[in-house]
Amino acid sequence: MRLLVVVFVSSSAALLAILSSNAAELSPQQTKDARKIYLVKCAKCHELYDPKAYSNAEWDKWMVKMKKKSKLKDEPFELVKEYTATLRGNSASVQK
Ligand code: HEC
Numbered sequence: 687m688r689l690l691v692v693v694f695v696s697s698s699a700a701l702l703a704i705l706s707s708n709a710a711e712l713s714p715q716q717t718k719d720a721r722k723i724y725l726v727k728c729a730k731c732h733e734l735y736d737p738k739a740y741s742n743a744e745w746d747k748w749m750v751k752m753k754k755k756s757k758l759k760d761e762p763f764e765l766v767k768e769y770t771a772t773l774r775g776n777s778a779s780v781q782k
Contacts, residue, residue, distance in 0.1 A: 720769030737770040
């Protein structure tokens with residue numbers, strides 16, 4: 687049982703959990719990681735824009751553009767995306 691838990695928190699499993707639509711709560715560690723990536727990567731070229739100031743569609747559109755700009759790989763990008771959804775009071779499990 688303990689082994690299963692360890693396997694689950696390994697990063698690829700965590701990513702899978704994020705990607706599967708109804709398991710999108712970030713663990714405290716993931717939130718910490720995501721926040722760090724967000725602050726470092728997303729404030730490199732401009733101020734941090736307030737995720738709450740955008741509609742879901744707008745924010746998703748920008749995130750697609752910013753994935754390219756930030757050159758983040760899928761996994762850290764999904765973390766940041768989920769984190770910003772949380773900032774918007776809108777975790778991906780709720781978001782449609
Ligand atoms: C390499 C530089 C660069 C990085 C890194 C970057 N951005 Fe941007 N971002 C830009 C530029 C340039 C624009 C101007 C709009 C455009 O591209 O059309 C922009 C625009 C935006 C906007 C829209 C602002 C508006 O006009 O309302 C948002 C939101 C945004 N970025 C979020 C992010 C997030 C989140 C990240 C991290 C994943 C990120 N950016 C990383 C360069 C960057």
